[in-house]
Amino acid sequence: MGWLALVLLGLGAGATLWWLGAPRMLATLMAAALVLGATGYALQGKPMQPAAPVATGDQGLRVDPGLIDFRAAILGERHRAAMSLADAAMARGDKGEAVRILIDVVRRAPEDPGAWTALGTMLAVHDGQQLSPAARFAFSQAVRLDPKAPGPPFFLGISLLNAGEIDPARTAWAQALALTPADAPYRGDIVERLAVVDRFRAMMQGAPRQPPASR
Incomplete structure (x- = not known):
């Protein structure tokens, strides 16, 4: 079968x-x-193996250590401890707790664009990798508080890419690169991600299209 x-x-x-x-x-x-x-x-494949019940519930999602260091470099170290607690909650599969931790961070530091950026990123993950209105609001607050910071548009780009919005993600990363100082240690990471997106877009745009077969 x-x-x-x-x-x-x-x-x-x-x-x-x-x-x-x-x-x-x-x-x-x-x-x-x-x-x-x-x-x-x-x-x-083992077609004769008996069926087994599927485990339900959220699966944990671990944040790459390299991304954690990158996040600290681009957003600052101020809330690293709280963000680590949110990462740990997400790794346990408790996305709701991760969001609650970052909401508390925003309440304690409502003028910190890094806190709003982290909250927007976590809300997008919590909402099934979709940029929900709440996540968009959090990112807009981060941009409003510091329009010249590269962190908010960069992490907005990640959330957009996870949601399948490739062109808007590319725009956000281009904005992040334009706001990044030439000597910033994370500039190369942004350049590399932009290059990957551009190669993908070029591949899709260059794919030969065939007219629908006559029916």
């Missing part, structure tokens, strides 16, 4: 792409993904 489902999935996806007149590159990527999945299934 597993192989049958895989074949049906491939045929259905291929027919849908053909009907929509999707670019050839997209069809190639889809085929590669299906082949990779079939290979993995052949090597590791």
Whole structure:
């Protein structure tokens, strides 16, 4: 049944792409993904294994240590302890507690753009990697408090990218780069991320488009 489902999935996806007149590159990527999945299934699949209940609840999300150091460099060290507590709560899967910790930080330091930026980032994670109105408000407060700080637009760009908004994310990162001093230790990280986004956008824009097949 597993192989049958895989074949049906491939045929259905291929027919849908053909009907929509999707670019050839997209069809190639889809085929590669299906082949990779079939290979993995052949090597590791256990179709006769009994079913097991799926664990529910939020899964923990650990913040990369490099991003923590970057965050401290671009936002400052003032609230590093509280942000670490929020990171620990998120790693346990308790996103609500992480948001509550950062709301408390904002209440204690309502004029700190770094606190608002951290809250906006966490709210986006809490809301399923979507830039909710609450997250957008937090980022707008950070920008209002310090329009020349590169931190708020940079982390706004991360949240936009996680939400699938590639062009707005690129705009936000370009703004962050324009606000970053030439000698800032984190400038190279922003340049690198911008280059990755630009390569991706160029690849998508350069993909050959085929007219829909006559029906």
